Amino acid sequence: MTTTAPTVLFVCVHNAGRSQMAAAFLTHLGGDRVAVRSAGSAPADTVNPAVVEAMREVGIDISAETPKMLTAQAVQTSDVVITMGCGDACPYFPGKRYLNWKLDDPAGQGVAAVRPIRDAIEQRIRVLLTELDIEARA
Template identity: 80%
Template sequence: MTDPRKPSVLFVCVHNAGRSQMAAAFLADLAQGKVEVRSAGSAPADTVNPAVVQAMAEVGIDISAETPKVLTAETVRASDVVITMGCGDACPVFPGKRYLDWKLEDPAGRGVAAVRPIRDEIRVRIRELLSDLTD
């Protein structure tokens, strides 16, 4: 159940194995419990991308135990803000929700060197989002 005093954010990408996992991990880390954080995918992978796990470990965030989750209408309904990252038409839209679409490169099939700039861009966006949510 969501806490009515906390904003809730859902990050969605296709496989929930890269971008949305990084975004959720950064927001959970930086918000320190002030924001409820979820992530999901329209066609979840079996595991989180190992290069993404490594890139996040480099900045002190361990996501090695995370698993991709399937996007459901209930997850969207329970969120105040839905941030999509390339999930296309698979993302359900409900009135009263705030939707943002972040255009980010997909780290799928890339090594850690290619994931780092994506990770860093996500961290910048998360800091801006957090400032907006907690002002």
Template identity: 75%
Template sequence: MSEKSKPSVLFVCVHNAGRSQMAAAWLTHLAGDRVEVRSAGSAPADSVNSAAVEAMREVGIDMSAQTPKILTIDTVRASDVCVTMGCGDTCPVFPGKRYLDWKLDDPAGRGVDAVRPIRDEIERRVRGLLAELGVQDSMTADTM
């Protein structure tokens, strides 16, 4: 990542329907245009998990228009940080990239009540990532 460019983060899970979509939505919500945000899956689902969409809606984040996307080598190559969430060895590894593996429960097949704690843990981790990247979240920036 160069000094002049904004950091780029890629969130990857198998279906790109729950965890990675929520993480991308949180990062977009908190960082605005200060971080380039991507998400993808090694075997994308047909649609985003409806319980994940509802859980995010409860905190004021609308991700209903998002669609699962396929993970490509170019997507990984274009990202400074790759955060995997249960995709195993399917994420290509390139020298010079930062890789994080977040162990999170999969929201697939679960109701909103079960997805809320996953959503909240993802928010906590995304806020920590923002701090590590040296990017102030928009919630803090708006109060200054």
């Protein structure tokens, strides 16, 4: 019996902060047992440097990541769609699991303000992994 890894899509407005951190944590902790994507309804040009630094502090390098545009296909081909302030821009498809995580926006914030957002995202990712019946990697 073969099972395919669930696909999780993280969406925020700029795909430069919250969704990038969430995708990085899920990739880091879930490994190849989960497929991870992130996108934004109005993507920025680059990932927030304070977010890159905050993630580097916990040993995860996202400096090569680039914000991506949200597409209906990305939503349609995902099992779980987690929004973080994308408003009504995220298309809805029946049969998908949708979660809305209310988190502060790190845009324009320094590393000190990003750290608690990062830590909250990591905790939510660990809960998500449990819900998906995937053991987090050490």
